[in-house]
Amino acid sequence: MxxxxxxxxxxxxxxxxxxxxxxxxxxxxxxxxxxxxxxxxxxxxxxxxxxxxxxxxxxxxxxxxxxxxxxxxxxLSPTGTHPCQVAWEKLNVAQCGYCQCGQIMQAAALLAKTPRPTAAQIDEAMDGNLCRCGTYTRIHAAILEASKAAGGVK
Amino acid sequence: MKCTFGTSFPAPENLPAGAAGGIQQSSTGGSFAGLAAAVYAKRDDLKVSIENVSVDRRGFLGTAFAAGAWVLGANILSGNADAAASWQPSVYLGFEPNGTVVITAHRSEMGTGSRTSLPLVVAEELDVDWTKVRVEQAIGDKRYGSQNTDGSCSVRDFVDAMHQAGATARFMLERAAAQKWNVPAGEVTLTNGVVLHAASKRRATLGELVSVAATLPVPKREELRFKPPSEYRYIGKQVAIVDQHKIVTGAAIFGQDMRRPGMLYASIERPPVYDSRLRSSDDSETLKVKGVRQTVQIPGFKQPHMFQQTGGVAVLADSTWAAMQGRKKLKLDWELNPEHVSYSSPAYKQEIFGSVHKPGKVVRNRGNFDGAFAGVSRKLEADYYAPMLAHAPMEPPAAVAEYKDGKVEVWAPVQDPQSVQQTVGAALGVKPEDVTCNVTLLGGGFGRKSKPDFVAEAALLSKATGKPVKVVFSREDDIRNDFYHAVAAMHMKGGIDAAGKLDSLLFRSAFPPIASTFQAGAEYGLDLETGMGLNEVLFDVPHMRSENGPAKNHVRIGWLRAVCHNFHAFALHSFMDELAQLNGTNYVDFFLKSLGPDRHVDLTKDGTKAWNNDKSVDEFPLDTGRLRHVLEECAARSGYAKYTNGKGRGIGIAAHRSFLSYIATAVEVHVDAKGGVTIPNVWTVADIGKVVMPDRVRAQFEGAAVFGTSLAMMGEITAEAGRIVQSNFHNYPVARMKESPRKIDVKIVDSKERHAGAGEPGVPVMAPAIAAAIFAATGKRVRELPIKRTKLV
Incomplete structure (x- = not known):
């Protein structure tokens, strides 16, 4: 068991x-x-x-x-108020939405360890998450937005 | 007419008798002519009409509305008198007794935003609070009109009907209040969900008026008052898609997420080679796997295969994992189709180049190409190649079916639920009306989920087992059982006159056609295929000929986002870039000079006509002025003319009309010392006519830049011994964040022209713009996709 x-x-x-x-x-x-x-x-x-x-x-x-x-x-958040979820909504990231839960979980793990990621750190952390609709520029921006909104809280 | 791509491909009911579902052998060339006539039939101008509709609690609409709801049907009436008897509602707007506004989304949501944008138009025109509207997804029913979400046409084809539905309801609610208060109708207004009589300060909610409004006569269109755009609160403004919160919290339900009580999970081993049959099978080891319940043999298709199941052996189990494990233990012996087992991509490439190096079927002819080309001194010949592609939506296909007493209900991520009714109906031998198709959210579609073979499989398995069944495609199933974007060869010849303008052009392409999906063995493109970029060349070139060479299909061929425009635009605009170089100018200067004066191009003068997404050229002319404008503006925004090319940095640009929209895209590339390519910037200028949701339009063009990057840089499906070589994202890569454009600047042209299309037209410009940028950066011409196959340094 x-x-x-x-x-x-x-x-x-x-x-x-x-x-x-x-x-x-x-x-x-x-x-x-x-x-x-x-x-x-x-x-x-x-x-x-x-x-x-x-x-x-x-x-x-x-x-x-x-x-x-x-x-x-x-x-992740019972009410969808994790900074990533909020940022994702603010920037209208999702198109079809299928990959976005995985993207958000990946981004949340990144921010938990690296509250102020650089662009290169975001690229590296998100390299394993595909989006066929092509929302990468908004995902990238949403992670920076979430980082800002969270104010570096660890 | 019905269609399965925009308004283009024949739906099963329009096919020759017996062809639907492939139950009988395909008909001969004679009836193919009939089929083709149906495909090409010009649609009459659509008129919208509206009438009251009753809600049948147990059937149509019953799932979307509460009892006692008042529902208005916005009907699309063909101008054709014969069709008047069969008006087809296209959208429904209803009010529940408590005043809740329910708008039915009858198109499928696969990421373009149409599930939001079309209902939004109704809410705007009705003038209610959008946040209080409930959007319900329609089941498949021909009374909605076309539900085929394809061809970038959702807004284009339905925006007028949505305006009219909203305005009609507002009119009737205002009339109902006037009647109730005994005041002149003109003094009552509905604003933001409240009906007011200003003089007496009386007000009413919609719920108080619904019962009266439902008894009133439906007004004529001429009586309606439409909001002036200056009063819009939603159209043209920032609005979130309706499913956004559910998406980010994991609550959105896609096809892969559906379940029914007592459901079995199915994983299916399908023929490894096109149109092959099972000789024998041994499932003894499979049945020993824990959780596996049974196996079921699924019959293969009969030609033409259309959207039928491919056949194979299904393993049914208590969980997806158990079904997949059991499938690995199957021992199957296939009788491989001798004609297709020899299919190999390198040999096939030679074959289709052989086809384009000979005269083909002429699809457009102007002047005297051969004479003119022989006479010019500056000229060029070039061959271009684009490989087969798989759609690879992030959600692999999946479907749940529940068969009971001669009827079946399905839940699936499909682009056209009516095509599901036809396909599943034919597979089970039941009427289409006895197939209830619920449309889930689609985790991407790109054309793959227009073809409901996977739903037919689920339905057949539910019937065979007497239980609800969910068919789950693995990624490998998806990549190896696609309706592929065709491999294509293009042969170009071009001559430049003394003034530095395109003088003569030969444009020849060969690709296994989509036609083969509807007519076994068809080797030439349908008009819609050659109409996508091959005959619709807008240059003011005195001598040109477009030709289509024959090509046989050895896999199922389908349509993928932007379809034949992808390879035709790659060849045409790459060739223009090469000619510009020969001319000593750049693409923009050479293009604009060759485009000639602003005008509407008339292809009928050249013995052909514009396919034009089945729209008349009166409504949607081939307007070179709009094409010129987007190219000029894109060149200016990107700094194209002043960019310092070379030393691993370059800029490329392309302008192309597709799906009735005019798009120019510039791409900046950096090529490092190892030949690695990155794309720091993309600039797109899009003239797509009027726009409902600018943010979703921008999102479509951002996405198209990424989709186009995958297609240009890395996408390639190949076959060996009849089998698809690739299987998952390790050998069929799609662009990751780092490989995608870093910044994508999208400018939407402020236009008063008709709504055109947004989902697809951003894709075709990407490959030629990237290839041109790589040439500018490295001096290497790339004439074959994907670009990763060319050594750049």
Whole structure:
């Protein structure tokens, strides 16, 4: 049995430890804000926080998540008031919106560690998150906006 | 007419008898002529008419409105008298008894913003508080008119109907208040959701008036008063898309997120080669995988394949992961199609260049190209190539279906729910009306989700298992089972006269056509394909010929954002840049000189006509003045003429008319010592006529710059032994943040012209502008896409 915490709630998983966290979140817990995009850790749509680190849940097995704290987009802020979410709305970042939860989770993890990122740090941190609609310039701007709004709060 | 791309491709019901769903063998060339006639049939000018519609609680509209709602249907009536009997409503506006305004979004939302922009127009004209309006997504129903979200046409084709729907409701609510208060109708006004009689200071909410308004006669269009644009509160202003908060909180539901109680998850192994059949299968190991319930064999398509399922073996399980694991254990023996198993991209490239090096089917002819070209002293010949592409929307296709008692309900991210009704209906042998198609949000579409093969699969599996079934495409399934953007070869010849102007032009292209999706074995492009950039060349060139060479399809061919404009614009504008160099000028000067005086180009003089997205040239002329203007303005904004090219830095530019819009884009590139390319700046000037939501239009052009960067720099699908080589983002990369333009400056031209199109026209200019910038930076001409295949230093 594998015990994990998802958005602050203790969960017990009895199945195969090789199952990727992504499918547990989506199919079992119905937390569908974590998206399926590639299954190989290439697109970032499935990004969640594992003990505060941004990881790709499609290539994170449940056994490797055992005993750890997982935060999904649904747990980032219950009311959507995380500085990234606010900035994303302010700058109208989303087009289709499918990749944006993963983008926001990646950006939130960056800002938690680096409250005042440089443009190069943003590029580096966001390199694993694809957006086929092409919202990158706004994502970039929204991260700077969130950084400003958060006022360097760690 | 019905369409599956803008107003262009035939919907199944317009096909020759028996072709729908591929149930019978495809018909002969004779009926293809009939099909083509349907495709090309000129649409009469649309007129809008509105009438009261009843809400059937159990069917049409019943899911969107509460009981007792008053619903107005805005109907699109064809000018054709025969069609008058079958008016097709295109949008619905309703008021619930409590006064809640409900606007139905009948087009699919895949990121362009049409789910917001069209309802917004209704709210504007009705004059209610937009934040209190509820937007409901329509199910598929032909009474809405075309729901086919494709061809950059949502606003273009429906904005008038939305204005009229709003204005009609406002008129009737004002009349209802006047009647109730016994005052002259002209003294009552509806403003910001409240009806007022100023003289007596009486006021009423919409909820108080709905029951009376619903009994009034529907006014004629001539009686309506439309808001002057100076009074707009929403149109032309900054408005967020309706789903924005749900998107950033993870609450937005896409097709991949749908579920039904008791649902099974399906992962499907499909034929590795086009049009192949399963010989035998062994699922014994699959059934041992924990969570796997059963397997189901899905029959393949019959030609023409249209949007039918490809066939294969589905593994059904309690979870997506279990279904995927079980699928890996299948042992399948395929009878591979002998005609397609030899398909290999390098050989095919030679084949289509062979095609364009011979005379092709003439699609436009003016003057005497051969004579003129022989006579000029300054001339150039060049070949261009653009590879096959996959759409790769971030959300791989997915669909949920629930079959019960001869009817089926589906939930899917689809661009055209009516096409789902047709396709699923044919697959199951039920009437289209017995297919209820709920449209989820689309995690990108780009044309892929116009083709509902994946919904047919889910429906077939639900029928076979008696349970709700969700079909999940993996990324590999998506890349290898696409309706591909065609590979294309272009052969160009051009001559320059003594005055430094384009004198003669031969433009020949060959590509496996979209036509082959509707007519097995078709080798020439439909008019809409050659109409996208091949015959519609706007230069004032005295001698020109456009030709289309034959090319066979070995995969399913579809349409991808901007379609044939992508490769045609790449060749034409790259060639213009090369000719400008030969002429000793730059692209802008040579282009403007060759464009000639401002005028409306008439292609009928050259033995052809403008496809023009099925719109008449009276409504949407081929206006060289607008093209000139965007190029001049883009050159000025980008500093094109003064830019210091060379030493790894360069600027390129291209101007192109597509989807009735006029776009110019300049691109600045930096090429480092290792040949790595970055794009610090893109400048786009877009004349797309009038605009409803400027921020969404800007977003479309920002996105197009990135999409165009992927297409130009890195996108390439190839085949080997009939199989698609690429499978996921490691070998089919799309642009990441670092590889994308750093800054994208979008200027929307302030225009009073008709709304044209925003979703696609930003893409075709990107590849030629990038290629020209790379030449300016390095001196290397890139005539083949993707650019990454050319060593730049």
């Amino acid at each position: 594998i015990e994990i915490s998802v958005n602050g709630k203790g969960r017990k998983f009895e199945g195969d430890g090789d199952v990727p966290l992504l499918w547990y979140l989506r199919d079992e817990l119905e937390l569908t804000g974590t998206k399926f995009g590639c299954g190989m850790g290439l697109c970032g749509a499935c990004t969640v926080h594992l003990n505060g680190e941004a990881v790709r849940s499609c290539v994170t097995t449940l056994s490797s998540a055992a005993g750890k704290k997982i935060t999904t987009i649904e747990g």
